Amino acid sequence: MTTAAPAPAPSGRDLPHPPCEEIRLESVLHALSDPMRLQVVRELAADGGELSCSHFVLPVTKSTTTHHFRVLRESGVIRQVYRGTAKMNGLRADDLEALFPGLLGRVLEAAARQSDRLGGR
């Protein structure tokens, strides 16, 4: 019996992300079920690229904002990487599409429809 060599210790600046095979539908739906997290996902989808955390001005404390981004990252919805001093966020749209075809698009459509209906964003 052999044991695998230990993986290199991650740098303190490398944030953990689930590989595709560990992404679960229930966790993705949970991540999307919070109004603020859903708003972040809508903005990332509209942008199509990466946005820094400081781009988002949410009406909550900084630690709550950090929590929301962590839930999105740990569920596999977004990828967070440090670029210089900025923490950048991007949707894992391709990974989600491969796992759950059409799902993210329908959620985004539903969110847009609801915003129109309620007269909000």
Place this chain on the structure above:
Amino acid sequence: MTTAAPAPAPSGRDLPHPPCEEIRLESVLHALSDPMRLQVVRELAADGGELSCSHFVLPVTKSTTTHHFRVLRESGVIRQVYRGTAKMNGLRADDLEALFPGLLGRVLEAAARQSDRLGGR
């Protein structure tokens, strides 16, 4: 100024349901984000009709089961009605389709795909 006549007191056996205009995407996604609730929804969708609460044998206590059905009802995902002594459950598929076209179908497809991938149900 007049006051409306008081609404008739609901029967103790009438369960409260949100009207369509009060159903929120975030609450629907939250209701679907639990593995047991998602399983209940999948069974109701496969059946296409009404199933009694006692049809579902979930590996949790009766009070937890009742909680899961209440979350599904209060979010607008299912309708619960008493028929005789049985509490019957049906998906509000038409209401959800009108509010969020295609969403429930994509979630059900994603759930089936994930079950196939993980070798479970």
